[in-house]
Amino acid sequence: MSDIVVEDFVLNLADLRAAISEEYTSVALKPEQGFHFHTGRPLARLLNYRDEWLEGMPETSIESLAGTGNPFSLGQLQPGQRVVDVGCGAGIDSLIAAKMVGPTGQVIGVDMTPAMLNKARRAAAEAGLTNIEFREGYAEALPVPDSWADVIISNGVLNLMPDKVAALSEMARVLRSPDPESGKPTARLQIGDILVQKAVPEDAKNDISLWTG
Amino acid sequence: MAGFVDFEITWRADVFSGAPQSSSAAEFGTVGINFRARKPRNEAEWTAALPALNCEVPPTRWSAVPTVGWGAVPA
Numbered sequence: 018m019s020d021i022v023v024e025d026f027v028l029n030l031a032d033l034r035a036a037i038s039e040e041y042t043s044v045a046l047k048p049e050q051g052f053h054f055h056t057g058r059p060l061a062r063l064l065n066y067r068d069e070w071l072e073g074m075p076e077t078s079i080e081s082l083a084g085t086g087n088p089f090s091l092g093q094l095q096p097g098q099r100v101v102d103v104g105c106g107a108g109i110d111s112l113i114a115a116k117m118v119g120p121t122g123q124v125i126g127v128d129m130t131p132a133m134l135n136k137a138r139r140a141a142a143e144a145g146l147t148n149i150e151f152r153e154g155y156a157e158a159l160p161v162p163d164s165w166a167d168v169i170i171s172n173g174v175l176n177l178m179p180d181k182v183a184a185l186s187e188m189a190r191v192l193r194s195p196d197p198e199s200g201k202p203t204a205r206l207q208i209g210d211i212l213v214q215k216a217v218p219e220d221a222k223n224d225i226s227l228w229t230g
Numbered sequence: 231m232a233g234f235v236d237f238e239i240t241w242r243a244d245v246f247s248g249a250p251q252s253s254s255a256a257e258f259g260t261v262g263i264n265f266r267a268r269k270p271r272n273e274a275e276w277t278a279a280l281p282a283l284n285c286e287v288p289p290t291r292w293s294a295v296p297t298v299g300w301g302a303v304p305a
Contacts, residue, residue, distance in 0.1 A: 051249075052249065053246070053249050053250075053251040053252060053255070054245075054246060054255075055246070055248070055249050060245075085263070086262050088264070090240070090241065091265075194269070202268075203269045205267065206268070207266050208264070208265050208266070210262075210265065211263060212242065214259030214260070215257075215258045
């Protein structure tokens with residue numbers, strides 16, 4: 018895959034995606050390994066996840082939580098809503114969303130790491146949730162139709178993409194177009210991510226190891 | 231019309247300290263955040279929001295470099 022030029026730095030996108038996928042395959046398969054970020058229930062507490070959200074959820078999904086924020090703190094998901102979880106990982110946020118929107122709602126979780134998707138699918142089956150599916154794909158090319166979603170959630174994923182405008186453009190495409198006559202609120206983003214407080218030097222932006230660690 | 235309005239960072243905190251392995255997070259002062267934004271209600275709302283487009287974060291006790299800007303966010 019060709020290099021991608023974003024702003025003033027050059028990255029090989031395939032190499033970056035491979036490195037990220039390798040890291041998160043470990044999070045899926047060996048969550049006890051310990052990473053440069055917190056994971057699992059300790060992370061959920063740090064991010065102020067409510068106990069009732071995790072109640073009854075498969076431990077296999079919780080243990081591989083690797084987000085950086087709390088999308089559910091940004092707005093209440095309502096019964097019947099359609100939600101896309103971008104970079105769903107092992108699916109705990111998707112499962113929480115599926116419970117919140119109920120049987121009349123739908124959730125699509127998207128991730129590029131097969132090991133994470135496999136874990137998410139097993140977790141959904143174990144939880145008995147049928148209003149949810151997981152699709153393999155990239156945030157920059159979401160496998161979701163235009164204007165499908167009421168809400169997009171994502172947690173600790175946008176920072177892993179060099180072309181954030183492409184990812185946000187896809188989110189805009191997938192979110193429902195405004196319909197004032199419907200009385201529905203406008204479609205929205207509820208995102209957990211990161212900020213840096215010191216500017217990242219240009220040469221550091223080309224260092225894949227700094228993207229993943 | 232492609233973009234978001236009402237961008238808001240609602241929470242930020244150190245979510246990396248104490249992780250099992252060291253990382254670059256401390257070097258760059260990386261913090262976890264929650265942010266929200268919504269699609270404009272109509273073209274008029276989007277047009278009105280565009281002049282406020284600004285990629286600089288107002289100075290606070292956090293001198294952060296955002297991944298997206300305040301106000302209108304074109305997609």
